[in-house]
Amino acid sequence: MAGRPSVTDPLSFFTIDRGTASVAVALIAPVDGRFRLLAASAMPASVELETVLADLVARVRSVEPSWLPYADRWPSWIRLEVATAVPSRVVCAAGSRSRGAGLAGAFAGAGWDVDVRSVAGRPARTLPLSHACLDRTVDVLVVAAGDPPSSDERAGLQELITMLGPLAGRRDDLRVVLAGGAAGYEHAFPPGRVTRAPAPRPVEGRSGTPLHAFAAELIGRRAAVSAPPDGHAAYRASIASLASLLGRPVDAVDIGRSSGSRVSVAPDGPVGWMTRADGALVPLGGLDDEAQIEGILHWGPLASDDPDLQDRIRELALHPWRDTSDIGTRLRATALRAASTRLAQHWLRSARSDAGSDERRLDGDVLVVSGGALAAVPVGIAAVALLDAFRRPGMLRMVWDHARILAPLGAIATETDRRRLLADLMDDALIPLGSALVLADGRPSRKLPMVSFQGALTADGMTVTAGSLMAIDLPPGLVARAALRDRAPLSFRRRPRPATPDAWGGLAGLMVDGRPVPLRLPEGGAARRALFEDWERPFWPAAAAPAGAG
Amino acid sequence: MFDLMTAAPGTERDPLWWLPLAPTDHPLVRPGAEVAPGDALLELRFPVDRSFSTVEAVVGGWVRSVDSRGICVQTEGLGVPGSIAFGESVRGRLMVAVPDRFSELRASSIDISVAGTIIVAGARVGLEALTRARTLGARGMICGGISGRELSRLTASDARQRAALRGPAPFALVSLDGYGGRPISSLAWRRLRAAADDEVALGTDPPMVILKCRAAEPAPSATRTPGARRLVRVTSGPYVGREGRVLDLRGTVGSGGMGLHPAALVALAAAGHGRPHERRVMALADLERLD
Numbered sequence: 001m002a003g004r005p006s007v008t009d010p011l012s013f014f015t016i017d018r019g020t021a022s023v024a025v026a027l028i029a030p031v032d033g034r035f036r037l038l039a040a041s042a043m044p045a046s047v048e049l050e051t052v053l054a055d056l057v058a059r060v061r062s063v064e065p066s067w068l069p070y071a072d073r074w075p076s077w078i079r080l081e082v083a084t085a086v087p088s089r090v091v092c093a094a095g096s097r098s099r100g101a102g103l104a105g106a107f108a109g110a111g112w113d114v115d116v117r118s119v120a121g122r123p124a125r126t127l128p129l130s131h132a133c134l135d136r137t138v139d140v141l142v143v144a145a146g147d148p149p150s151s152d153e154r155a156g157l158q159e160l161i162t163m164l165g166p167l168a169g170r171r172d173d174l175r176v177v178l179a180g181g182a183a184g185y186e187h188a189f190p191p192g193r194v195t196r197a198p199a200p201r202p203v204e205g206r207s208g209t210p211l212h213a214f215a216a217e218l219i220g221r222r223a224a225v226s227a228p229p230d231g232h233a234a235y236r237a238s239i240a241s242l243a244s245l246l247g248r249p250v251d252a253v254d255i256g257r258s259s260g261s262r263v264s265v266a267p268d269g270p271v272g273w274m275t276r277a278d279g280a281l282v283p284l285g286g287l288d289d290e291a292q293i294e295g296i297l298h299w300g301p302l303a304s305d306d307p308d309l310q311d312r313i314r315e316l317a318l319h320p321w322r323d324t325s326d327i328g329t330r331l332r333a334t335a336l337r338a339a340s341t342r343l344a345q346h347w348l349r350s351a352r353s354d355a356g357s358d359e360r361r362l363d364g365d366v367l368v369v370s371g372g373a374l375a376a377v378p379v380g381i382a383a384v385a386l387l388d389a390f391r392r393p394g395m396l397r398m399v400w401d402h403a404r405i406l407a408p409l410g411a412i413a414t415e416t417d418r419r420r421l422l423a424d425l426m427d428d429a430l431i432p433l434g435s436a437l438v439l440a441d442g443r444p445s446r447k448l449p450m451v452s453f454q455g456a457l458t459a460d461g462m463t464v465t466a467g468s469l470m471a472i473d474l475p476p477g478l479v480a481r482a483a484l485r486d487r488a489p490l491s492f493r494r495r496p497r498p499a500t501p502d503a504w505g506g507l508a509g510l511m512v513d514g515r516p517v518p519l520r521l522p523e524g525g526a527a528r529r530a531l532f533e534d535w536e537r538p539f540w541p542a543a544a545a546p547a548g549a550g
Numbered sequence: 551m552f553d554l555m556t557a558a559p560g561t562e563r564d565p566l567w568w569l570p571l572a573p574t575d576h577p578l579v580r581p582g583a584e585v586a587p588g589d590a591l592l593e594l595r596f597p598v599d600r601s602f603s604t605v606e607a608v609v610g611g612w613v614r615s616v617d618s619r620g621i622c623v624q625t626e627g628l629g630v631p632g633s634i635a636f637g638e639s640v641r642g643r644l645m646v647a648v649p650d651r652f653s654e655l656r657a658s659s660i661d662i663s664v665a666g667t668i669i670v671a672g673a674r675v676g677l678e679a680l681t682r683a684r685t686l687g688a689r690g691m692i693c694g695g696i697s698g699r700e701l702s703r704l705t706a707s708d709a710r711q712r713a714a715l716r717g718p719a720p721f722a723l724v725s726l727d728g729y730g731g732r733p734i735s736s737l738a739w740r741r742l743r744a745a746a747d748d749e750v751a752l753g754t755d756p757p758m759v760i761l762k763c764r765a766a767e768p769a770p771s772a773t774r775t776p777g778a779r780r781l782v783r784v785t786s787g788p789y790v791g792r793e794g795r796v797l798d799l800r801g802t803v804g805s806g807g808m809g810l811h812p813a814a815l816v817a818l819a820a821a822g823h824g825r826p827h828e829r830r831v832m833a834l835a836d837l838e839r840l841d
Binding site for chain 1: 553554555556557568570571572573617618619620633695697698699701702705728729730785786787803810811833835836
C-alpha cells in the first residue's frame with residue numbers, strides 16, 4: 001500500500017440519505033481523474049449504518065480492488081449526510097375561512113403536518129382544537145388574521161384568542177405563532193413564546209409568499225437543532241445546481257414515506273417548491289380513513305374496495321420495504337401514482353393562485369425523480385405513474401436519482417464544489433427513465449397531431465389513437481427528434497409544440513401519449529381498472545404479465 | 551448479509567407509558583411519585599353534571615413528568631411493543647384464548663369467562679369477536695394483526711357510545727404486528743403464554759403489552775450471540791408469520807418480473823403440529839431476523 005498515490009484516499013466518500021423508512025448510501029471515489037459512483041444501496045432505516053457502509057466497500061473491493069486502494073480506512077472517510085424526519089405538526093386557527101385556507105396551505109406547503117384547521121365562529125371545532133393544542137405531538141400553534149383584521153374576522157378572532165391563550169399557557173413546549181393582525185393579541189399568550197409572522201394570502205401552498213418562507217424557515221430551524229442537515233432543503237439546493245449546470249429548467253419530485261416534495265427551478269434561480277406531508281407514498285395521518293385508502297387504490301388496476309388490499313396499502317405506510325410480491329409491487333406503483341397526483345394537484349392549485357404574480361409557471365422539460373417510493377417499482381411502471389400525474393403537452397424527459405445522492409450533495413456548502421461533483425456524477429447518478437411525448441393539449445375536440453421521428457428512431461406520419469399510450473423502445477443514450485404535423489384545420493389558437501423536440505432514450509423507452517390532459521378516468525371501478533391495466537401492460541417486464549388481481 | 555436485514559422488535563425493560571390529559575382533567579400525582587396499579591392518577595371532571603371520576607394507573611412505576619401533554623410513567627415491567635392501538639389503557643388478567651399463534655379467535659368461543667380479562671386472540675380478530683368480548687366484560691385484546699376496516703368500524707361504534715353522557719367501560723386493543731392477518735411472533739407468544747393468568751397492562755400510548763418482570767427471567771436479547779443461529783421470521787406473503795433459519799443467500803428474487811430484491815434460502819419450521827417443514831427462496835425484505 002505504501003507505493004499507492006496517497007491523493008486517492010481522502011477523496012473517497014459516502015453519501016447518506018436517511019429517510020424515515022430507509023437509508024440510502026452511496027460510495028463515491030475518484031476514478032481516472034473524475035468522481036464516479038462506485039456502489040449504492042438502500043436498506044430499511046433500522047439496519048445499522050456501519051454494516052451497510054462496510055457492505056458497500058466490500059462489494060467494490062470484490063469487483064475492482066484498485067479503485068479503493070485504502071479501503072481499510074473507510075470508517076474515517078467523509079460522509080455527506082442528510083436526514084428527513086416525520087413532519088412536525090401544527091395547529092392552525094384563523095379568523096375567516098379564506099384566511100384559514102391560506103394559513104394551512106402555507107404551512108402544509110412548507111412541509112408541516114397540519115393537524116387541525118379551525119376557523120373562528122365554528123363552535124363545533126372547539127373541542128378538537130383544544131385537544132389538538134394539548135396533543136404532545138403538536139409542536140406549534142398558529143393563529144392568523146388579515147393585517148388589519150377584516151370586520152368579519154374580528155369577533156371570531158377574539159373568541160379564538162380567549163380559548164387558545166389559556167391552552168397555550170398549559171404547555172410550556174408549545175410554540176405560538178401570530179400571523180398578520182393576530183399579532184395584536186400577543187398579550188393573551190405566555191410572554192416569550194410568541195413569534196410574529198406575515199399575514200396569509202387567501203390561497204397559499206408554493207414557495208414565494210412571505211408566510212410560506214416563514215413556515216419553511218421555522219421548520220428549517222427545528223431541523224437544524226439535530227444534525228444531520230434537512231434532506232428537503234439540501235435536495236432543493238442540489239436541483240438548483242443541476243438546473244444551472246444543464247442550463248435548462250428542471251422539475252423534481254421526491255416521494256418518500258413521510259412526505260413528498262416538488263421543486264421547479266430555472267437555470268438562473270429557484271422558481272418554486274413545496275414539501276407536503278400528504279405527498280408521502282401513503283400519508284401516515286390517514287391510515288384510519290377508509291376513504292383515503294380507497295382513494296389511493298383508485299389510481300391503479302386493483303380493486304379499491306378489497307379490505308385485504310386496503311390493509312396492504314396501510315402496511316406500506318408502516319413497513320414500506322415489506323411485501324415484494326407482484327401484488328405488492330402493483331400496490332407500490334398505485335400508491336406512487338396517487339402520491340404524485342396529490343403533489344401535482346396541490347402544485348397546480350397554488351400555481352393558479354399565483355397567476356397574477358411575477359413567478360414563472362412550470363415549464364421544465366426535465367423531470368428528476370427521487371425518493372424511496374421508487375425503490376421497488378419497475379422503472380417503466382414508475383415512469384407511467386409519474387407521467388399520469390405530471391402531465392402537460394409536449395416532451396418530458398425523466399431521469400431517476402436511483403442512488404439518492406442529490407440530497408446529500410446539496411449539503412455541500414460551496415456551490416462551485418457541488419456543481420463540479422454533479423458534473424462528474426451526473427451520468428452515474430441520474431439514470432434516464434425515458435421520455436414522454438404528450439400530444440393532447442387540453443382541447444377535447446381537437447384531433448391529435450401526427451408524429452414523425454428522426455435520429456435513433458425513424459417513423460413518418462405516425463397516427464396516435466386518442467386515449468392510448470404507446471411504448472416505443474428507445475434505449476438509454478439514444479436521441480430521437482420528434483416533429484408534429486397538425487391534422488386539425490388551421491387555427492389561430494395556440495398549437496401544441498414540444499418545447500424541445502428531442503426525446504432521450506431510457507429504461508422505459510419513449511412513451512407517446514394520446515390521452516387527454518388532464519387525465520380523465522371513467523367513474524366505474526372495472527372500467528378504470530381495465531384502463532390502468534391497458535396503459536401499464538407494455539411497461540411490465542415480459543415475465544410479469546398483468547395478474548388481473550383486481 | 552444477515553446483518554442487512556431488519557431486526558424483529560424485541561422486548562423492552564421498564565418502558566414509558568403515557569396517559570394523555572384533556573383540558574378539564576386534573577392530575578393527582580407529581581413527578582417522582584411512586585405509583586402502583588390501581589392508584590388514582592387523574593381526575594376526570596364532567597362539566598354537565600359537575601360529577602367526577604378518577605383514572606387509575608394500569609401499571610406500577612414512578613412518575614417521570616406531569617404536564618399538559620399528559621402523565622408519563624416509567625413502568626416496572628417488560629414491554630412487548632405493538633404497532634397499532636385502540637382505546638384506553640387497561641389492566642386485567644391475561645387469558646390466552648387460542649391454541650397457537652397462527653389461530654384466529656372466533657366470536658362463538660367467547661363466553662362469560664372473559665369478564666375482566668385481557669384476551670390473547672391470535673393472528674387476527676374480527677369485529678364480531680371484539681364486540682362480543684367487550685359486551686361480556688373483557689378489558690382488552692391482543693392480536694397479531696387487525697383489518698383496518700374493522701378498526702374503523704370499532705372506532706365509529708366507540709364514538710357513538712361515547713356520545714352518551716357516560717361512555718362505555720374502558721377497552722383496549724393492541725395489534726402487535728400491523729394490519730391484516732399476522733400470526734404473533736414466537737418471541738411475543740412465548741412471553742404471553744408465560745404470563746397467562748397474571749395481571750398485565752395494555753398501554754395504548756405507545757401501543758404496548760406490559761408484563762410483570764420475573765426475577766429469574768434473563769434480560770432481553772442478552773441470551774445469545776446476535777445472528778448466531780440466523781433465525782428469521784417471514785413478515786409478508788403466503789408464509790407470513792412462519793419462522794425458520796437462513797441457509798444461504800440466493801441472488802435476487804423478482805417482483806413484477808424483475809430481480810429487484812436480494813434473497814435467501816430459508817428452512818421454514820412447520821406452521822403447526824403435523825405440518826411439513828419447507829425450504830423456500832425468499833426476499834430479505836420479507837424477512838426479519840430474530841437473533
